[in-house]
Amino acid sequence: MAGIYIHIPFCKQACYYCDFHFSTSLKKKDSLINALINEIKLRKHTLQNKRIETIYFGGGTPSLLNISELHLLIETVYNNFEVVETPEITLEANPDDLTTEKIIELSKTPINRLSIGVQSFFDDDLKMMNRAHNASESKKCLSVATQYFNNITIDLIYGIPNMSLQKWHKNLEIAFSFSVNHISSYALTVEPKTALHSFINSGKYPPLNEALALQHFNHLVETTAQQGFVHYEISNFGKPQFFSKHNTSYWQGKWYLGIGPSAHSFFGDQRAWNVSNNAKYIAAIEKKEPPVTHENLSNNDRFNEYIMTGLRTIWGVSFNRVETEFGSNTLNRLKKTAEKFIAEGLLNIVNEAKPSSTPKKGEFLQNTSSNSVLKTTNKGKFLADGIAAELFILS
Amino acid sequence: MKNIRNFCIIAHIDHGKSTLADRLLDFTGSVTDREKQDQLLDSMDLERERGITIKSHAIQMDYEFNGEKYVLNLIDTPGHVDFSYEVSRSIAACEGALLIVDAAQSIQAQTISNLYLALENDLEIIPVLNKVDLPSANPEEVTDDIVDLLGCDPEDVIHASGKTGFGIENVLAAVINRIPAPKGNPDEPLQALIFDSVYNPFRGVETYFRVINGSIKKGQEIKFIATNKKYFADEVGTLKLKQLPKKEIKAGDVGYLITGIKDAREVKVGDTITDSKEPTKNAISGFEDVKPMVFAGIYPVDTEDYEELRASMEKLQLNDASLIFAPESSAALGFGFRCGFLGMLHMEIIQERLEREFDMTVITTVPNVSYHAYTKKQPDDIIIVNNPSDLPDPSTLDRVEEPYIKATIITKADFVGNVMSLCIEKRGQITNQTYLTTERVELNFDMPLAEIVFDFYDRLKTVSKGYASFDYHPIGMKPSKLVRVDILLNAQTVDALSALIHADNAQTIGKKMCEKLKELIPRQQFDIPIQAAIGAKIISRETIKALRKDVTAKCYGGDISRKRKLLEKQKKGKKRMRQVGNVEIPQQAFMAVLKLND
Numbered sequence: 007m008a009g010i011y012i013h014i015p016f017c018k019q020a021c022y023y024c025d026f027h028f029s030t031s032l033k034k035k036d037s038l039i040n041a042l043i044n045e046i047k048l049r050k051h052t053l054q055n056k057r058i059e060t061i062y063f064g065g066g067t068p069s070l071l072n073i074s075e076l077h078l079l080i081e082t083v084y085n086n087f088e089v090v091e092t093p094e095i096t097l098e099a100n101p102d103d104l105t106t107e108k109i110i111e112l113s114k115t116p117i118n119r120l121s122i123g124v125q126s127f128f129d130d131d132l133k134m135m136n137r138a139h140n141a142s143e144s145k146k147c148l149s150v151a152t153q154y155f156n157n158i159t160i161d162l163i164y165g166i167p168n169m170s171l172q173k174w175h176k177n178l179e180i181a182f183s184f185s186v187n188h189i190s191s192y193a194l195t196v197e198p199k200t201a202l203h204s205f206i207n208s209g210k211y212p213p214l215n216e217a218l219a220l221q222h223f224n225h226l227v228e229t230t231a232q233q234g235f236v237h238y239e240i241s242n243f244g245k246p247q248f249f250s251k252h253n254t255s256y257w258q259g260k261w262y263l264g265i266g267p268s269a270h271s272f273f274g275d276q277r278a279w280n281v282s283n284n285a286k287y288i289a290a291i292e293k294k295e296p297p298v299t300h301e302n303l304s305n306n307d308r309f310n311e312y313i314m315t316g317l318r319t320i321w322g323v324s325f326n327r328v329e330t331e332f333g334s335n336t337l338n339r340l341k342k343t344a345e346k347f348i349a350e351g352l353l354n355i356v357n358e359a360k361p362s363s364t365p366k367k368g369e370f371l372q373n374t375s376s377n378s379v380l381k382t383t384n385k386g387k388f389l390a391d392g393i394a395a396e397l398f399i400l401s
Numbered sequence: 402m403k404n405i406r407n408f409c410i411i412a413h414i415d416h417g418k419s420t421l422a423d424r425l426l427d428f429t430g431s432v433t434d435r436e437k438q439d440q441l442l443d444s445m446d447l448e449r450e451r452g453i454t455i456k457s458h459a460i461q462m463d464y465e466f467n468g469e470k471y472v473l474n475l476i477d478t479p480g481h482v483d484f485s486y487e488v489s490r491s492i493a494a495c496e497g498a499l500l501i502v503d504a505a506q507s508i509q510a511q512t513i514s515n516l517y518l519a520l521e522n523d524l525e526i527i528p529v530l531n532k533v534d535l536p537s538a539n540p541e542e543v544t545d546d547i548v549d550l551l552g553c554d555p556e557d558v559i560h561a562s563g564k565t566g567f568g569i570e571n572v573l574a575a576v577i578n579r580i581p582a583p584k585g586n587p588d589e590p591l592q593a594l595i596f597d598s599v600y601n602p603f604r605g606v607e608t609y610f611r612v613i614n615g616s617i618k619k620g621q622e623i624k625f626i627a628t629n630k631k632y633f634a635d636e637v638g639t640l641k642l643k644q645l646p647k648k649e650i651k652a653g654d655v656g657y658l659i660t661g662i663k664d665a666r667e668v669k670v671g672d673t674i675t676d677s678k679e680p681t682k683n684a685i686s687g688f689e690d691v692k693p694m695v696f697a698g699i700y701p702v703d704t705e706d707y708e709e710l711r712a713s714m715e716k717l718q719l720n721d722a723s724l725i726f727a728p729e730s731s732a733a734l735g736f737g738f739r740c741g742f743l744g745m746l747h748m749e750i751i752q753e754r755l756e757r758e759f760d761m762t763v764i765t766t767v768p769n770v771s772y773h774a775y776t777k778k779q780p781d782d783i784i785i786v787n788n789p790s791d792l793p794d795p796s797t798l799d800r801v802e803e804p805y806i807k808a809t810i811i812t813k814a815d816f817v818g819n820v821m822s823l824c825i826e827k828r829g830q831i832t833n834q835t836y837l838t839t840e841r842v843e844l845n846f847d848m849p850l851a852e853i854v855f856d857f858y859d860r861l862k863t864v865s866k867g868y869a870s871f872d873y874h875p876i877g878m879k880p881s882k883l884v885r886v887d888i889l890l891n892a893q894t895v896d897a898l899s900a901l902i903h904a905d906n907a908q909t910i911g912k913k914m915c916e917k918l919k920e921l922i923p924r925q926q927f928d929i930p931i932q933a934a935i936g937a938k939i940i941s942r943e944t945i946k947a948l949r950k951d952v953t954a955k956c957y958g959g960d961i962s963r964k965r966k967l968l969e970k971q972k973k974g975k976k977r978m979r980q981v982g983n984v985e986i987p988q989q990a991f992m993a994v995l996k997l998n999d
Contacts, residue, residue: 067872216949241954255440256958270959277962392951
C-alpha cells in the first residue's frame with residue numbers, strides 16, 4: 007500500500023508565517039498542471055506496483071484548481087496506478103475558495119476529505135497572518151461543507167502573541183460546534199526567511215511566547231479529549247476512524263510518491279525530492295527528466311527517523327520493531343538512553359498485549375506476545391524533538 | 402664560506418612574508434612547478450589556513466650572481482609575540498634580515514621589536530617595501546617611515562611585490578651584496594646554534610642548526626651543552642625543499658641533524674651543539690629555558706577519555722617542547738591537566754592540534770597567568786598559583802603578586818585616545834609616548850599580563866579599527882589586589898569557571914560572566930540560576946529559563962529528512978557539552994570570560 011502527494015504551488019497571497027513552496031503568480035498554472043500529469047506518467051513505476059490507498063492534494067492552495075483540473079489529475083493517477091476501492095482523497099482548501107457551488111461540485115468528484123485552512127475564527131488573527139479569507143467565510147463554508155462531506159479536518163493555529171486563553175478556547179468551541187471530525191492544530195512557528203521572521207526581528211511583531219504556546223497546547227489536548235478526539239500525533243486530533251490515513255503513512259514509514267515542485271517521496275530506504283522552483287520543474291518534465299534528488303538512508307538514518315516520528319505519535323516506538331530491524335544492541339542502547347527521560351516523566355513504556363492470532367474460545371491471554379512501546383507522556387510531547395535527538399544514534 | 406648568506410625575514414602578519422619567500426624560492430629555481438603551492442614554508446595545515454607561521458623553517462637556495470655561485474639560507478620565523486624567543490634564536494643564526502613592510506600599512510609594533518632584536522645582533526637590515534602593486538600602496542610615506550626608523554638612505558629601500566614577482570631580483574642582489582658572509586673558524590671545535598626542531602614520527606626529532614665554528618660530520622659524537630646529553634650524528638644535511646644528506650656541514654652554513662632523539666624536550670632551542678670529545682669552551686649566549694606565560698586546564702569532554710588525552714598530550718609534547726602539563730582534578734570536570742602555554746595563540750594552537758591530529762574533544766578552562774601568593778603565617782614562602790582554586794583562603798592571605806609586562810603599541814594618532822582608555826581600563830600605566838611620524842605613535846605601558854589574556858587583542862583591534870599593533874615582554878612580579886570570582890550553576894560552584902580578578906573589576910566582570918553564560922548555556926527542562934560570588938557573597942545573578950517547547954508543529958513528508966538532519970546536528974553539538982551536576986555546559990562557555998565584550 008502506498009500514497010500519492012500532489013503539490014499545487016500556487017496561492018492568492020502569501021501568509022506571513024509560511025515557508026512552503028508556492029508562487030502568487032498564476033501565469034504558469036496551465037503548464038504546471040500539464041507537467042504534473044506528465045510527472046505522474048513518468049514516475050508510474052517508482053512505487054513498484056503498490057496499490058494506492060491515499061491521494062493528497064497539498065500546497066500552496068489546491069482549491070485554486072477548478073473541478074476539471076482536479077478530475078484530470080485524479081484520472082491520471084487511476085490510469086497509471088492501481089488504486090484501492092475506496093481510497094482517501096484529500097483536498098487542502100481555503101475558506102475563500104469554498105463557495106457553496108464549489109463544495110457541491112467537489113462532493114461529486116472522488117475527493118472525499120476536505121482539509122480546510124481556517125487557522126482562526128477571529129479576523130484580527132487572520133489579518134495578522136495575512137490570510138486571504140475572513141472569519142465569516144470560514145463559518146459559512148464549514149456549515150455548508152459539513153452537509154456534503156463527513157470527513158473534514160480544519161487547521162487551527164495557537165500560540166499567536168497576545169492571544170488569550172479565552173480566545174483560544176473560543177476558537178476550539180466554534181470548531182466543535184461544526185462537528186468536524188478532525189483538527190490539525192499548530193503552534194505558530196517562526197520559520198527563517200519568512201515575513202513573520204523579519205517582522206519579529208524588526209520589532210514590528212511581538213516575539214513568540216513559549217509559555218503561552220504551552221498553555222494553549224495543554225488546553226487543546228484537554229478539550230479535544232473531552233470532545234472524543236484522539237491525540238494521535240503532536241499536531242493532529244481525530245475522532246476514531248477519522249485519522250488522516252495519508253499523513254499517518256508519513257509517520258508509519260509507508261511508501262509515498264510526491265508529484266510537483268518541492269514534493270517529497272519515500273521508498274523504504276530512500277527519500278527523494280523535487281526541485282522547489284516552478285520554472286525549473288516544468289522545464290525538466292518537458293525534457294522527460296523529473297528533477298529529483300535522491301538520498302539513500304543508512305540504518306542509523308532509518309532508526310533516527312523512526313525515533314523522531316514514533317515519539318510524535320500514539321503508536322510510539324515499538325521495541326519489537328527496533329529489535330527486528332536494528333538489532334538487540336540498538337534496542338538495549340535505546341532502553342538505556344531512554345531511562346533518564348522515563349525518570350523525568352517525559353517518556354513511558356507501555357506494554358501493549360497483542361494477540362498473536364485471533365484467540366479461540368477458551369484461550370485467554372495465552373499465545374499473546376506482549377510488546378513494549380516507548381511513548382512520550384503528555385508532559386514530554388511538547389519536548390519531543392529534543393528527546394528524540396538524545397535517543398538518536400550518530401554515525 | 403664567503404659565498405654563503407644567512408638571512409631571516411622580519412615582517413608583521415599579513416605583510417606578505419610567506420608570499421615573498423615563495424617568490425624567492427621560485428626565482429632561484431629552488432622549487433619545481435610541481436612542488437609549488439602557496440606558503441611553501443608553512444608546512445602545518447594550521448599555518449596555511451590561518452596565514453601565520455608557527456614554527457621556524459629554513460630552506461637553502463642556490464643562486465648564481467655575477468658568474469659566482471652562492472648559497473642562500475633563508476630562515477623563516479614565526480610572527481607572533483607568543484614565539485618571540487624562537488624568533489630571537491633564528492635572528493641569532495643570521496647575518497642579515499629582510500625587513501618586509503607592507504607599502505599600505507607601514508611598520509607595526511611586532512616588526513619594530515623584532516627589528517630591534519636584529520639590530521642588537523648586528524644584523525644587516527635590508528628594507529623591502531612589499532605590495533607596491535596594490536592601489537592602496539603609499540610608497541613615499543612608508544619609505545619615509547622606514548628611513549626614520551633605520552636611518553638609512555631612501556635608495557636602500559627595495560620596492561617589491563611578492564604577488565607579481567616585481568623587484569625579487571633586486572632583493573636577491575641586495576642579500577648577496579649587502580649581507581656580510583658568515584665569519585667563523587672551520588678549524589675550531591664545533592659550535593652550532595640550535596634554532597628550531599621538528600618532530601618526525603619516523604625519524605625522531607630533526608634539529609635545525611647554524612654552525613658558528615668548526616664543522617659537524619656524519620657519524621660524529623656530539624653533545625648538547627644545556628642538556629649535557631650526547632648523541633651520534635646519524636645524519637646531517639642541508640635543507641632544500643626536501644632534506645639533502647651531506648657528509649659534513651661547515652662553519653657558516655645551516656643544516657639539519659638527526660640523532661634518533663624521540664622527545665622534543667631534549668632539543669632546546671638556543672642550545673649549543675659541540676663535539677663530545679673536543680668541546681667548545683663557549684656555549685652560544687642567549688639560551689633560555691622557555692617559560693609558559695598562560696595556564697589553563699584541559700579536560701576531556703568525556704571523562705572516559707582521560708588516558709587517551711594523556712597519551713595525546715604526551716605525543717604532542719614530543720613535537721612541541723614548549724607545552725608543559727601536569728595532572729590536576731576539578732570538582733566539576735573530573736581528571737584533566739593543567740597546561741602551560743607560551744601565550745594565547747599557543748593555547749589555541751594546542752587545543753586545535755589535539756582536536757585535529759588526535760581527534761580529542763576537549764574543554765579548556767578559563768586561562769590564567771601564574772601568580773605568587775604569600776600567607777600571613779609564612780610571608781616569605783612563595784606559593785605559585787597556576788590555577789585559581791590554588792589561591793589560599795583570603796583570610797590567611799598576606800599578599801598576592803602578579804606578572805607584569807611592558808607593552809608596546811603602535812597606532813595611528815587618531816586612535817591614541819581610544820587605545821589609552823583601553824589600556825587604563827586594563828590597569829595599564831603609560832610609561833612613554835613617542836610620535837614616530839606625525840601620523841604614527843608608539844605607546845608604552847606597564848600592564849598586568851593577566852589583562853592581556855582577557856580579550857585584550859580583540860578589543861585593541863576594535864578600538865583602533867585594526868590600526869594598532871602590539872608587542873610585549875615580561876618585566877617581573879608586582880603586588881596586586883586579587884580576588885577569586887566563583888561561578889555557581891544551579892547553586893553548585895563550578896571550579897573550572899573560577900577566575901582571579903582584580904578586586905576593583907570583580908563586580909563588573911562577575912556580572913558580565915553571568916550574562917555571557919546565560920547566552921551560551923542552552924536552556925534545559927528546568928530553570929538554571931547562574932550566580933557569581935566572591936567567597937560567600939553573591940555579586941550577580943541571572944536565570945536561564947526552562948525550555949518549554951522543543952518540538953516543531955509540522956512533520957509531514959518533506960519535513961522528515963530535513964528535520965532528522967537538524968536534530969542530528971543538534972545532537973552533535975551536544976557531544977561537545979560537559980555535564981556538570983545536572984547542567985550541560987558547552988565547550989565555549991568555559992572560555993566565555995575571555996569574550997565578555999562581544
